[in-house]
Amino acid sequence: MADSPLIEEARKQALDVLYDCITPHGFRASALKEGYPQIWSRDSMIVSLGAVTTGDPQLLEACRASLVTLKKHQSSRGLVQLNVNPDNSYVSTENAGAVDCNLWFILGHFLYLEITGDLDFLKSHWLQVKKAMIWLGYQDMNECGLLEVPEAGNWMDLFAVRYNVLYDNVLYYASTLAYEEMRKCISLEADVHPAVVDADGIHERINLLMWIDRSWVASDFAEHLEKLKTIRLEWFMLYHNVGTISSRPYYLPWVAFREFGDWCDGLGNLLAILTGVADRHHTEHILRYMQQVGMAEPYPTKAIHPPIQPGDSNWREYYRSRTLNLPNQYHNGGIWPMVGGFHIAALVRYGWHSEARHLLSLLAEVNHKGLSGNWDFNEWIHGESGHPMGYSKQAWSASMFLYAYHAVYSGQLPLFDKLLKVKPFTAQGREIDKVYKQAGGGPV
Template sequence: MNIIDEAYRQSIDVVKRCMHGIGAKASALSEGYNQVYARDSIITFLGASLVENDEIKASFRITLDTLSTYQSKLGMIPLFVDVENPRIEANQGAVDSNPWYVIGHGVYYKRYKDIEFLKSSLESIKQAMLWLEYQDSNNCGLLEVQEAADWGDLYANRGNILYDNVLYYKALLEYSALLELCGENGEDSLARAEDVKTKLNLLLWLGDVEEKTRIINEKGYSQEWLRVIRMSSELYWFGKFYMPYVAFRDFGYHCDALGNSLAILFGIADDAQAGKIIDHFTQTGMNKPYPIMANYPPILPGDKDWREYYRNGHLNLQYQYHNGGIWPFIGGFYVAALKKAGREAFALEELENLAKANRTGKRFEWEFNEWLNGRSGMPSGMAYQAWSAGMYIYAYRSVMDDAAESDFL
């Protein structure tokens, strides 16, 4: 058996080992990640639910039930639910839980066509979307997110963050479809999704400043956006990737692999933009030694986005963790984005490299580690990660299945 197929078999085994009575744990190991994380579990099931398996199907549904059970009274989906002590608790880094939860319901319906479960969950989904709407604190149409408040929970993205707003766009699309399935009108949500898409391309993709100025003035958008657009364009006169965030008179200059890959997969980026993003990934070596570094270039002491908390436990130093570390789950989105962008041969090459990343272990082969050093490729973090395995399945099926069947989202 070749390494690509062996990695697929091993991925399914790891996912099954992460199944628990209240849902999919983040890791098969009991120490470290003995919780059902909202983002981790839904990302895991994007791929795992493509495997015809009753245990996986049941775990997907149980996971969604658990997340709704511990939803706050205001509609917030928890960052995680501990399997030993399940309860509602204060969560830092959970803004992306809500859009992933809504996307998860959309994926669950697409896979299993369980309309009764969808209808029984609709009120929870509505509350989750209402909570997201409240995160638009200045009524600009995009989410405003505080620092380190999503999956990058030790990273200084803030304000209108690419990753969270790309998810918001997809959640609005899914919500529209789910409402229609339940006999309700989804047109407003669909229109809001298109508005988010337009504004992401206006604000976070560098382009013609004069044209952007005209649009902002014509539409009555925030004049503060013009300040940032002009500031960023003075440094970078053309777009190669979506900026990771725009905040008050500030912006990020590093390339966020997850946000940009999702922008390709969800259709926010057009064909030309997708090509530029992928070229940037490869020309900078973000995909080496394995796919792919979470952010590049790493933030260094003295940079405006450096934070002293990056030194905690030496975790977020350059080429580690969020700060240039390689994350195999992001690699799965990246490989799928290559396929969607028409880079089929390259996607197959990178799928093999992703298999190698998951095979690399600290003690044993096929550890599916959380992240790897962005320079040495040495594995770090917790082993037997559900989303590392689940997203390999997703990438594998994206590349190996026929094109007509590969749009799993």
């Protein structure tokens, strides 16, 4: 039971939103038809995170139905569709290809198995889970061990993230780990077409390539460069350019051919913490930075910081489309309550409980705000004004409040606790448990 009436009421209202999103085919992304009436692959799987914390059979059945719908509409090559309209089975092709659909599809099955223990359901879906994993393997087009993602090819579907993207590759690590655990559970032999690297290899590559920490010890930096050169000469060349920024207290959002993004991706970094990609040293730097720059102010949590401004090298003219991605809006620094739920969960994971409770209160407050009434559970909020600007009654805004509530008051993180338990021992051996706080971030 929450110690705040607002928080407790927010939980009740969040449940009502989820009930209104239920269809026989799974969770719609929004309870309003003028919002997102489709069953979106990533949305329905993220909605499942909060739904399973309730223990409600009706919500759990909707999680199952979502997986069945996504399975039914998977392409012959293994692509999990971005969304499906349950009323007419229409599959939209408005957006760029979304790599994260396959990733969340695999993680959704892992979550459902964790909660229900239903091996028969997993076995009946295994061919599609396997096809989803094989399809992902082919998105590593140069066989470097990380996914290459097209521009705007994930949840940031109107934003210039591209190539080796943090968010997608963190989920790729988690999905690869989950896939292997599920395969063991149903006693299947190893795949005849294995990925280029295993989960440990993905974990290592993310940390080598996307965390910038130029040690004041020259030999350490040289050793880092040699590791990158051994894996891929392209990365060795890239890291010379990246090294000019010295260090950052967060993972870079993306890296590409001789270029990189230089801003903090909120969801990507939070998922790095939750999945176990980030060690203690990285986690504290990320969470402290997000607090220092106010990524959860006025409400949790902004998609990125700082926003991309017109004239910046990473600005795109399509950001002006429907005025969506102007600075402090939508993916360009807008506040997403869904991301706020992951932020609170990451704080619980790291043990910053007072900050987690504080943000939970703010999350309840922002979900209460509405354009035309109370308890709007809006899609996204202006990053400066704190006023709702997206569609109302968003399933994942409601669901991630439930997940955050569960994290704060139980200390449990479904899916992510399980992933941490099966983290490769070699990955654990590379971790830095000591937090270096001086300028530059690394050992002196």
